[in-house]
Amino acid sequence: xxxxxxxxxxxxxxxxxxxxxxxxxxxxxxxxxxxxxxxxxxxxxxxxxxxxxxxxxxxxxxxxxxxxxxxxxxxxxxxxxxxxxxxxxxxxxxxxxxxxxxxxxxxxxxxxxxxxxxxxxxxxxxxxxxxxxxxxxxxxxxxxxxxxxxxxxxxxxxxxxxxxxxxxxxxxxxxxxxxxxxxxxxxxx
Amino acid sequence: xxxxxxxxxxxxxxxxxxxxxxxxxxxxxxxxxxxxxxxxxxxxxxxxxxxxxxxxxxxxxxxxxxxxxxxxxxxxxxxxxxxxxxxxxxxxxxxxxxxxxxxxxxxxxxxxxxxxxxxxxxxxxxxxxxxxxxxxxxxxxxxxxxxxxxxxxxxxxxxxxxxxxxxxxxxxxxxxxxxxxxxxxxxxxxxxxxxxxxxxxxxxxxxx
Numbered sequence: 001x002x003x004x005x006x007x008x009x010x011x012x013x014x015x016x017x018x019x020x021x022x023x024x025x026x027x028x029x030x031x032x033x034x035x036x037x038x039x040x041x042x043x044x045x046x047x048x049x050x051x052x053x054x055x056x057x058x059x060x061x062x063x064x065x066x067x068x069x070x071x072x073x074x075x076x077x078x079x080x081x082x083x084x085x086x087x088x089x090x091x092x093x094x095x096x097x098x099x100x101x102x103x104x105x106x107x108x109x110x111x112x113x114x115x116x117x118x119x120x121x122x123x124x125x126x127x128x129x130x131x132x133x134x135x136x137x138x139x140x141x142x143x144x145x146x147x148x149x150x151x152x153x154x155x156x157x158x159x160x161x162x163x164x165x166x167x168x169x170x171x172x173x174x175x176x177x178x179x180x181x182x183x184x185x186x187x188x189x
Numbered sequence: 190x191x192x193x194x195x196x197x198x199x200x201x202x203x204x205x206x207x208x209x210x211x212x213x214x215x216x217x218x219x220x221x222x223x224x225x226x227x228x229x230x231x232x233x234x235x236x237x238x239x240x241x242x243x244x245x246x247x248x249x250x251x252x253x254x255x256x257x258x259x260x261x262x263x264x265x266x267x268x269x270x271x272x273x274x275x276x277x278x279x280x281x282x283x284x285x286x287x288x289x290x291x292x293x294x295x296x297x298x299x300x301x302x303x304x305x306x307x308x309x310x311x312x313x314x315x316x317x318x319x320x321x322x323x324x325x326x327x328x329x330x331x332x333x334x335x336x337x338x339x340x341x342x343x344x345x346x347x348x349x350x351x352x353x354x355x356x357x358x359x360x361x362x363x364x365x366x367x368x369x370x371x372x373x374x375x376x377x378x379x380x381x382x383x384x385x386x387x388x389x390x391x392x393x394x395x396x397x
Binding site: 118 | 195196197199200202203204206207209213214217218220221224225228230231235268269271272273276277278279280281
């Protein structure tokens, strides 16, 4: 069985790994972690078994690189959690950026569980293999993380109403006041 | 809406708000290619160039140009072959091929008659390699030679068919000029890049 070229690996997994890095780090650190991840993966690629789960392998490396980047930043007395210069993604409104900021405020275990399970799509057992602990603990951490994000930020439905402009906003106001928390999500105050 | 649906919705929103634009990724990939080259782990670099005979794939190891492929050879298939036969540590990394691209551009403009970048011959071996070496040295710009003449030059006058095979499997067409090998009766003969490409190259060299 032949291994695919590393170019194909970057094409297939580059965006996912970048999202994972961005979810656990600030933009500048995320770029560094992404670069370190793929460089180090490229060095080791010839030894990777041809049937390995490449995405899980990359996320494992990204996880270690993210920790390194945070340590380096800490040594320079620049906390990685302080990331004021978040560049907006095309189509992202300010609430989406709030969500990213909220993600970065989560305790590390929760942030990692949400990023690796929900953004990279790895099963809980794989995530447990990367961050340590049991799959159940990871499941709980991911659930807690998601619950915090929900509590801290308005519902996705409200965000969509904002993002899609006035027409959708008006339609959504007919159902409930725009911007007000929906009764199903229990936004804490 | 169930809790897990809500979690997926939230994850989708998060996904959408994390900036992974194409330009940003392209910049990161260029940075990776440069870092990999600097650290000696870029085993194969490639790029494509547009030419009068179509898009050509160029691939180089650290030793030199290792492969040129016509579009008809299927660039994706050629890249996978390079990953299998040389190394999977292969990236789109145009910088290593800047000189090759420039010289090819000059050649197609009629301003260059010979190439002076290093070649990596590892994809060619045995008699085929001997044939291609003779072609590169003995059959100059604007000239043609018959398959039997090349067989004689390579030291095996009877190996006319083997010369045909060597040309048909030339890993470095254009640069190693198998397009200059024609039939003894003066007809153009076959070409791995197609007859039209062969005719175009011969016309170009005859005119310059």
